[in-house]
Amino acid sequence: MKALQIYAGPRALARIRERGVSPADIRAIPAAAGGPKGLTLLPLDRFLFGEWLPQSSQPIDLIGASIGAWRMATAMLDHPVAALAELETSYIRQDFDFPEGRKLPPRDVLSDRFAENIRDMFAARLGQVLGHARYRLHVIASRGRHVLGRDHRARTPLGYGGAFLSNFVSRKAMGAWLERAVFSSNTAALPFATNDYRTRRYALSAINFAPVLQASCSIPFMLNAVHDIPGAARGAYWDGGITDYHLHLDYRQHDVPATADVNSASPQLVLYPHFQRAVVPGWLDKSLKWRHRATHFLDDVIVLAPRPDWIATLPNHKLPDRSDFARYGRDFSARVTAWQTAVNESERLRDEFAQWVIAGADAGAVAAL
Numbered sequence: 001m002k003a004l005q006i007y008a009g010p011r012a013l014a015r016i017r018e019r020g021v022s023p024a025d026i027r028a029i030p031a032a033a034g035g036p037k038g039l040t041l042l043p044l045d046r047f048l049f050g051e052w053l054p055q056s057s058q059p060i061d062l063i064g065a066s067i068g069a070w071r072m073a074t075a076m077l078d079h080p081v082a083a084l085a086e087l088e089t090s091y092i093r094q095d096f097d098f099p100e101g102r103k104l105p106p107r108d109v110l111s112d113r114f115a116e117n118i119r120d121m122f123a124a125r126l127g128q129v130l131g132h133a134r135y136r137l138h139v140i141a142s143r144g145r146h147v148l149g150r151d152h153r154a155r156t157p158l159g160y161g162g163a164f165l166s167n168f169v170s171r172k173a174m175g176a177w178l179e180r181a182v183f184s185s186n187t188a189a190l191p192f193a194t195n196d197y198r199t200r201r202y203a204l205s206a207i208n209f210a211p212v213l214q215a216s217c218s219i220p221f222m223l224n225a226v227h228d229i230p231g232a233a234r235g236a237y238w239d240g241g242i243t244d245y246h247l248h249l250d251y252r253q254h255d256v257p258a259t260a261d262v263n264s265a266s267p268q269l270v271l272y273p274h275f276q277r278a279v280v281p282g283w284l285d286k287s288l289k290w291r292h293r294a295t296h297f298l299d300d301v302i303v304l305a306p307r308p309d310w311i312a313t314l315p316n317h318k319l320p321d322r323s324d325f326a327r328y329g330r331d332f333s334a335r336v337t338a339w340q341t342a343v344n345e346s347e348r349l350r351d352e353f354a355q356w357v358i359a360g361a362d363a364g365a366v367a368a369l
Helices: 010-019 035-055 067-075 080-092 107-130 155-169 172-176 209-216 323-328 332-345 347-358
Strands: 004-008 026-031 060-065 135-144 178-184 199-203 236-238 269-273 301-306 366-368
Touching (some): 004 010, 010 269, 010 301, 010 366, 026 067, 035 080, 035 269, 035 347, 060 067, 067 107, 080 107, 080 332, 107 209, 209 236, 301 347, 323 332, 332 347
Parallel strands (some): 026 269, 178 199
Antiparallel strands (some): 004 301, 135 178, 135 236
16 A cells, blocks of 8 residues: 555454454444545545445444534435535635735634535435434534633633643643533434543534534634534534544443454444544644554554655645645635645545455554554
C-alpha cells in the first residue's frame, strides 16, 4: 500500500490474523471532526456504504462529530454514493462574500449558510436518516455549562479559557465547563461507554435534527452556538469536536469478556476511516501529545489512515483544512482546484482498502495501533 496504512488495536489485530475482515464483522463506524480534512475520506465512504457494507445485514452504529456527523448522516440516505458525491461537491464549492480585509466571513454569515446547507441536504430526506432500517446515528455536540451556558462576546472567551486550563490538568475536569451531548436515532443504545467524561443522552428527532447537526459543526468563535435544542437541556451547544475531536471513546463491549473468542461470528470490530493514525480525545488536546497515544478504549478498532508520505504529495503537501480559506482568500477557483485534486487523489485510499479486503485482509499489512 502506497497511500493507505491500516492500524489495529490488539483484539482487532488478533481477529484479523485469525479470520480476516468481512463486512459482517463491523458493529460501529466513527467519523471525526476536522473540517475539510474529512473530504479525503469521502471516496472511502462511498466504497464502504455503497459496495462493501451492503454485503452484510447486521445493525451498525454510526458515530459522528462535526463534519463526521454530516458524513455519517449523508451515508444513511437512500442512494449513499450519489449523496456523498453531492456532499463533496457542495463542501468543496462553498463560497462566501466577506468584507475587504477579512480572512473569513462574519460568523453570522457562516452560521446562516450552514443552516441553509443542512436544509438543502436533508429537509426532504430526513425520514431516510431517522427511520433507517439498519444504521443508527449518534451525533455528538458539546454543551456549555455555567459561564458557557450562553454564547456571549465576553463570557465565551472567559469560559473557553477556563476549559483550556482545566483540560490541561485533567480531561475529566473540563466537564465543569463543557459536557458531551449525544443525540441518537431510533432510541439506540450507545455503542461506547461514557465513564470517561461527563455525558448527557438525548433522542435525535425530526424536530431537532437540523439544530443538532448544526450545533455539532459550530466551531467556537467561527460560528454561533446553537441555543436550547428541542428535547435537550437548555444551553449553548457547540462543535462536538471540542469534547470529542477524534472520538477516542470506550468502544469495548463491556458485556463481553476480554478473553472472548476472536473467531466469534458476532460483529466485534469498529472500523474507523480517519485522516491520521492518532485518535486525539478532544480539540483542546491537539497540542498535548501525551494524550495522542492509543488506549484500551481502541482495542477492537481498525483505523484506516493516509500515509504521511502520500499526504506530502497533495497540494500544499497537506490535507485540505480551514487554513486554506485564508491561504487562498478570494481566489475561489484555486482553492476548489486544490481541494478537488486532494479528493481525486484520495481515490487511492479507497482502491487500496478494497484490494486489501478482496484479497483476504492480510494481517501482514496491518500495524499495531
